[in-house]
Amino acid sequence: MSSPYDPQHAPAGDVGAALMMIDSRLKSIHDGKDGADPEQQELIEQFAASLGPRGASDLLDGACTLIFMFVTWLRQAHEKHDKDVIEYVVPHLVSSLRMMPRSIRPEAIPTMAGLVIAASTGLSPSLWRGQYGEWTPEEMNPLEATAFLLAEHINRIADDPDFATRLITTALSSVDDA
Incomplete structure (x- = not known):
C-alpha cells in the first residue's frame, strides 16, 4: 500500500543549492576552520536572504531530499553488512546533535x-x-546540521572527504542525462 509520504509525492526542491551549502560546510571543516568562518557565514546569509519565500521553501525541500538520498545510501551500505541503519546511524546523529547546544535546541x-x-x-x-x-x-540549524552530519558520516565510511558530494552530483547528473 502506498503512503501519502512516499518520496514520489514530495517536491525535490533545490538540491543543488542545499548541496552547495553542505559542501561549503564540509570544506570549511576539512580546511581546518572551525565552521564559523565569518566571511562564509555572511555569504550563506546573503544567499539565504536572496531566496525569497519560494526559494527558501525549495531549499528546505532540497535539504530533505539530500537527507533522503544520504540515508538511502547509508541504509544500502549497512544492509550489505546485515546491519540496521536506524540502529547505527540515528544514535550517532542524536549524540552529535546533543554536543551542539549553542546551535541545536534540544527540542529539535x-x-x-x-x-x-x-x-x-x-x-x-x-x-x-x-x-x-x-x-x-x-529547526533551520538542526536541519542543516543533520544533512551535514549524514554527509560527514558517509565520507568517513568511504574514507573520502568528498564522497557524499560526489554521490549527489553523480545522481543529479544522471537525472539530467535521462
Whole structure:
C-alpha cells in the first residue's frame, strides 16, 4: 500500500543549492576552520536572504531530499553488512546533535531523528515533517546540521572527504542525462 509520504509525492526542491551549502560546510571543516568562518557565514546569509519565500521553501525541500538520498545510501551500505541503519546511524546523529547546544535546541533533536527514521523507512522527510505544520526558524540549524552530519558520516565510511558530494552530483547528473 502506498503512503501519502512516499518520496514520489514530495517536491525535490533545490538540491543543488542545499548541496552547495553542505559542501561549503564540509570544506570549511576539512580546511581546518572551525565552521564559523565569518566571511562564509555572511555569504550563506546573503544567499539565504536572496531566496525569497519560494526559494527558501525549495531549499528546505532540497535539504530533505539530500537527507533522503544520504540515508538511502547509508541504509544500502549497512544492509550489505546485515546491519540496521536506524540502529547505527540515528544514535550517532542524536549524540552529535546533543554536543551542539549553542546551535541545536534540544527540542529539535527528536524531529531530526524522526526525519532520518522516516527516510530510512522509505518515506519523504519533508512530507513526514509537513504533517506537523510549518517549519520553524529553530529547526533551520538542526536541519542543516543533520544533512551535514549524514554527509560527514558517509565520507568517513568511504574514507573520502568528498564522497557524499560526489554521490549527489553523480545522481543529479544522471537525472539530467535521462
